[in-house]
Amino acid sequence: MAEPPLRRLRNCALAIICARPKEATIISSMLRTSTTISGDSVDGVDNGHEFMLGEMKIITGKATSQKLKFYVTSSLSQGLVPFAISAGALISVLKPRFAIHAGICAGNGNLKNSKRPEDGTITRCTHSVTDVIVTDEAMSIESGKFTTSSFLPEYKPHHTHVAGLEAFVEATETVPNSEARVHYGPFLSSSAVRENAPEIFERIRSTVNRKVLALDMEASAFLELCAHYKHANVRTLGVFKGVSDVGDENKSDDFQKEALRNTGTVLSEWIQHTFRSRTWEADNSAEMGTRLAKAYYQNFISHVLNAVSGGIPASEIEGGFKGLSSGEVPSMLIVMPPQNRVTYFAHQGQLQGIVESHGLQDVKVGRGAFTRTAFFKGRYLIDFPRTLNDLIDSDEPQHQASLFERHLLVQPFFNTEGRPSRSVSAEVISWNDFVKRFPATTMVVVTGADRDDDAVLVS
Numbered sequence: 001m002a003e004p005p006l007r008r009l010r011n012c013a014l015a016i017i018c019a020r021p022k023e024a025t026i027i028s029s030m031l032r033t034s035t036t037i038s039g040d041s042v043d044g045v046d047n048g049h050e051f052m053l054g055e056m057k058i059i060t061g062k063a064t065s066q067k068l069k070f071y072v073t074s075s076l077s078q079g080l081v082p083f084a085i086s087a088g089a090l091i092s093v094l095k096p097r098f099a100i101h102a103g104i105c106a107g108n109g110n111l112k113n114s115k116r117p118e119d120g121t122i123t124r125c126t127h128s129v130t131d132v133i134v135t136d137e138a139m140s141i142e143s144g145k146f147t148t149s150s151f152l153p154e155y156k157p158h159h160t161h162v163a164g165l166e167a168f169v170e171a172t173e174t175v176p177n178s179e180a181r182v183h184y185g186p187f188l189s190s191s192a193v194r195e196n197a198p199e200i201f202e203r204i205r206s207t208v209n210r211k212v213l214a215l216d217m218e219a220s221a222f223l224e225l226c227a228h229y230k231h232a233n234v235r236t237l238g239v240f241k242g243v244s245d246v247g248d249e250n251k252s253d254d255f256q257k258e259a260l261r262n263t264g265t266v267l268s269e270w271i272q273h274t275f276r277s278r279t280w281e282a283d284n285s286a287e288m289g290t291r292l293a294k295a296y297y298q299n300f301i302s303h304v305l306n307a308v309s310g311g312i313p314a315s316e317i318e319g320g321f322k323g324l325s326s327g328e329v330p331s332m333l334i335v336m337p338p339q340n341r342v343t344y345f346a347h348q349g350q351l352q353g354i355v356e357s358h359g360l361q362d363v364k365v366g367r368g369a370f371t372r373t374a375f376f377k378g379r380y381l382i383d384f385p386r387t388l389n390d391l392i393d394s395d396e397p398q399h400q401a402s403l404f405e406r407h408l409l410v411q412p413f414f415n416t417e418g419r420p421s422r423s424v425s426a427e428v429i430s431w432n433d434f435v436k437r438f439p440a441t442t443m444v445v446v447t448g449a450d451r452d453d454d455a456v457l458v459s
Helices: 005-010 021-030 080-094 165-172 197-207 219-232 256-275 288-309 348-357 386-391 397-409 431-437
Strands: 014-018 035-038 050-059 065-074 098-107 132-135 137-140 144-146 151-153 182-184 187-189 214-216 235-245 314-316 331-335 361-365 372-377 380-383 426-429
Touching (some): 005 035, 005 050, 005 080, 005 397, 014 021, 014 080, 021 050, 021 256, 050 256, 065 256, 080 219, 098 219, 132 256, 137 219, 165 182, 165 256, 187 197, 187 219, 219 235, 235 256, 288 372, 288 397, 331 431, 397 426
Parallel strands (some): 014 065, 098 235, 137 187, 187 214, 331 380, 331 426
Antiparallel strands (some): 035 050, 132 235, 361 372
16 A cells, blocks of 8 residues: 555655755755655645655664654745745654755855855855855844834844764765865854845844854744754754855856755765664554554553463353354454554444454443443454544544554564464454455345445455
């Protein structure tokens, strides 16, 4: 069963969000993405988005590695507010575990005498065009108060303290296979394109922070967003931007592609470096499918199989386990619905039709308050978990059903390794496996409210 686009994106641990589609295209090419998903195929996402998906092999030990899934995308428009809206919506809907902001910026340096790229030379200073600046600290220069005579700024730095980021930059120094360098330092963010960046840098350096290195239009919004979404377990891994100009009257687009390519190269190195010591598998313990499986196992499966393994007799409504030899212990099969469609067992009439057409017996197992009802055939107790009905209105019902199944498979009765062959056990099987093991003996037609019109009743 093919995964829906939304699920494919949610399976990606890392989101790399750029300011503009052009930036995302170049960054994704440097990271060798292999698949593109259009926003119009993803529920809850603006149609204008495009997602470039990729995998990166992360070396986690001397002889071990894991694949990290990620995607590169962009805001629909650059600027503090548009970026905050787009990135916030993406983080809320797609739920990445980690996020990085990448793109281009204006560097803090006097490059008035630098020549155009066709001349082949660039004047060097603290940092130069096409260098890469990395940060986990930024502040907006737009906050404050306008009086009748002046603007009174209010600077609020956002510092997220990404573990190992500054040390990585110090150890890297230069972009691999390039003369461009890598720097670590704070960003300033503005809501407008600036050609007076040198003046802004000078003012901020002399009054607020002498270490500011770059000016852009999104970094402070990104870091503030990630701080806001901490409760949702989204962690920022920093801001990576190539210097495309110095934000003065000579501002041009000539260096943007090279700056973005260098950014992609450094970003690839950082991802490899930081994920060697990180766990990125999703924690599904709080998901509805997992919680439902836990209750189902404790309140149904364990009661039934403990009763059977403890020797408490099972009394079929008409008497006994038919066809089970003396001393033989029945195993239990949990049948998942076709394609994990949680509505398949929703209607009692449809379930009864399945039971009758496949010749299953109704049985009661246990005593008193611990008595549970199941079905029986051959040497198997069988259940169709109608508790999946509780997932009908959940987010991604099919995925929640997969989590339900995944949680059951790690429970004691399902783990048969090292157990005696005649001991009680349980197994999760697909609908197709059920039909193969227990072919229908009669055809029962279900109509009206008890029929699931979106599913095949019996095979």
